Amino acid sequence: MRIAVITPYFKEPLEQLRLCHESVAAQTQADVTHFMVADGHPRAEIDSWPVRHLTLPWNHGDYGDTPRAVAAMSxxxxxxxxxxxxxxxxxxxxDHLATLVRLQAETKAHIVTATRRLIRPDGSVLAVCKQSNGVDFCDMNCFFITRPAFAAIGAWAFKDPRASIVDDYVLWGLIRNSNAKLAHSAEPTVNYRTMWAMTYIEHGEEPPPGSRCMLRSPDEPYPKMFDYWTARRMHEAGLELT
Incomplete structure (x- = not known):
């Protein structure tokens, strides 16, 4: 099985990009190719890495969705x-991809979803995520989509651009409403660095500096992103905090 792992990037620190890539390069599963897609700000250093480095000439401002779609089509x-x-x-x-490949072979699922750990900014583990469970929701980092279900990615790519802020919810909704057979791995193999303030609050911790929230106005179909402290003040004015 030939597997493409797709990573959009913008202005993340090089050390984060390197950790991300090295984790793909270290997969025990054979025949894995890493696509790294610059969303308007390419890093020349990546040209020497064993990846397929795609560069888009400008930033699309859609949380990496256009780079994901371009690389998926490729x-x-x-x-x-x-x-x-x-x-x-x-x-x-x-063993992330090997775990999902094994489960896919056992179940013949079209899409396998993984479990993620929630990681603090310092790299320590906050908790195992219960929200992205392959039933209620699946985070973008936890999808393993086989060719019979690629059409879901195509439909997702042409969503309302305003929906990019909730892109994984949109993809999950399309998948849940399709005929795709699903399977879920309960073993946490994805490490998700979280800056969502509500995640820390739910686990009894103070949100770290730079944490963020989404707020939705009653007359708007999609939420918008704010830093946590700004969001708190706006929530007190009547907006829904998520």
Missing amino acids: ASSQGFDAIAFLDADNWYDP
């Missing part, structure tokens, strides 16, 4: 059998 046209996504500030355990 991977599909090159005959890859499965696509996974990995954000630039996150990383996989070495």
Whole structure:
């Protein structure tokens, strides 16, 4: 099975990009290719890495969705059998893809979802995520999509641009409403660096500096992103905090 792992990047620190890539390179699963896609700010250093480095000439401002879609189309046209996504500030355990490939072979699922750990900014583990469970939701970093289900990525790519802020919810909704057979791995193999303030509050911790929230106005179909302290003040004025 030929697997494409797709990572969009913008202005993340090089050390984060390197950790992300090294986790893909360290996969025990064979025949894995890492696509790294610059969203308007290419890093010349990546040209020497063993990746397929795609560069877009400007930033699209859609949380990496255009780079993901472009690389997914490229991977599909090159005959890859499965696509996974990995954000630039996150990383996989070495057995992540092997675990999902094994489960896919056992279940014949079209899409396998993984479990993620929630990681603090300092790299320590906050908790195992219960929200991204393959039933209620699946985070973008936890998808393993095989070729029979690639059409879901195509439909997702042409969503309302305003929906990019909730892109993984949109993709999950499309998948849940499709005929795709699903399977979920309960073993946490994705490391997700979280800056969502509500995640820390739910686990009894003070949100770290730079943490953020989404707020939705009653007359708007999609939320918008704010830093946590600004969001708190706006929430007190009546907006919904998520």
